[in-house]
Amino acid sequence: MKTVTVLVLDGMFDSSLSITLDTLRAAQSIAARGGAPQVRVRTIAAKACVTTGAGLRLKADLQIKAAKQAESDWIIVPGLGYRSDRELGECFARGDTRRAMSWLAAEGAGKAKIAASCSAAFLLAQAGLLNGRKATTAWWLAPAFRARYPDVTLDEARILVRDGPCLTAGAALSQLDLMLAIVSDVLGESVAHLCSRYLLIDQRSSQARYMMRDRLEHVDQTVVAAERWIDAHLARPMTVTALSSELALSPKTLARRIEAATGVSPIKFIQRRRLSHAAHLLETTALSIEAVAARVGYQDSTALRKLIKREFGVTPSTLR
Template sequence: MKIITVLVLDGVFDSSLSITLDTLHAAQSILAARSGAPAVQVRTIAAKAHVTTGAGMRMKADLQFKTAGQGVSDWIIVPGLGHRSDQALSDGFARSDTRQAMAWLAAAGTGKTRIAASCSAVFLLAQAGLLDGRKATTAWWLAPAFRARYPAVTLDEARMLVRDGPCLTAGAALSQLDLMLAIVSEVFGESVAHWCSRYLLIDQRASQARYMMRDHLEHEDPAVIAAERWIDARLAQPMTVTALSSALALSPKTLARRIEAATGVSPIKFIQRRRLSRAAHLLETTSLSIEAVAAQVGYQDSTALRKLIKREFGVTPSTLR
């Protein structure tokens, strides 16, 4: 019998929790229909008997931290916490139930249990020390705040899922779908995961890069904000890092350090991502040809833009229309 434990905190993002439980229930039903009996136990754990979700719903937890002990779980899943800003995360970490959850997770991380989280819940794993020296992803708009808090974690917010050792992390809230399919595939088998995706109409996505809105990233470095504005005003023109640093009255080295601290990428990659973000917006909202879009974002060759979109977003330009 395999055991999956879902950790639930007050204020949990309702859809993230529902996706977790509904996907597991669907997988159990499919497995039961094929083998006669489910071989997986799903249980919830919280700091107290009842939890109130972000939308005000109340649910009864199966277990509580103080009485359950560590027990044995094959997987621990932490749905999104519902925190939408760095300040909200700081406030959440100060709560008693969150501190209990981190202590319980830290103890679980010393064994063979695998631990998964998406969106702001990835911060909980990092705060508990489970991601030090590992790779991870999280909600794209919280990436700068994550980097500032956890420099020991290698963050790639463009990816939808990142697996490193016993930890599996996912991007923004509804990437919980992708997270759950990956877990179902491992626990229940690829065939069950396939049928879950068919019944629930879940499409697996390799990247969250195409969904990013750069203006909504949670960073406050004025130099990086100024760089964004300078680049966006000149997307159709040739530009260099030297010209950008000169416009901001910074040395190329200082500019590179500040951009990388805020975004995790080099200035060249930063410029490229601004171009691609604008290209994706134009493809999604206009009927411009790919050649016209390429010209507007500084690529003379539409083939190069096609290749970059495929590499960075995991889709073709026509998919964005």
């Protein structure tokens, strides 16, 4: 029998925890009908009771001080209910969080696989589990994550990133995607597929279409200014040289600032901004794909279709 351990912390996102437990319960029910082996699910905390972000109190099945190492096949950290870098810093300074991170680091050195979504990815990085690895997190926390953990390769456009024993997911409700991946691992793909059907969970590969760069936590003001200029000139031909000149920066300085804040080159940054506007127009207007392409600077609608499929993982018609 495989064991899934859910690490619960004060301030955790209530829906992220409930998604974790409800998905596992549904998967267990489906597996039982087919005669598949069951999975043991338990919660663990650094103290006897924790308080969720909404104020609910939960008594954990186990306390970290009484847990034996190497007993879990998967350890899941639901999203933390912290929405800024400052709040996360305060969370990491707490004694119970430090004990949880020490336990995670020890478990990560064993055979356990470890998963986290949203701001909980910071917890894995803070514990040293993501050094030299790829990861994702909530898109609006991406600049803060990069500033804190330069040794982690962050791709906030992706909903799920698996690297070695670590699995990270994007914003809070990407916990659904994370849980399907774990169900597939412990109970098989067929159970995961049925679980997605019963719970009406759509498969998604990207959170890029949901990003609003003006809502990023601690975004560089140079990046904000660049974005405003791009937005005002979307339909025109655009070069990095013209953008850097408008901002009174050298192309190298602009590239360094954009890459530090977003993890992508200025050319990719311009492209993503155009695609973000294209997605918004497709979702909110009846404009044809050709008209949308013209408005965001693409003379060829075929090129826009391909880019939307590649970056967002869906076709333009899906965005309607």
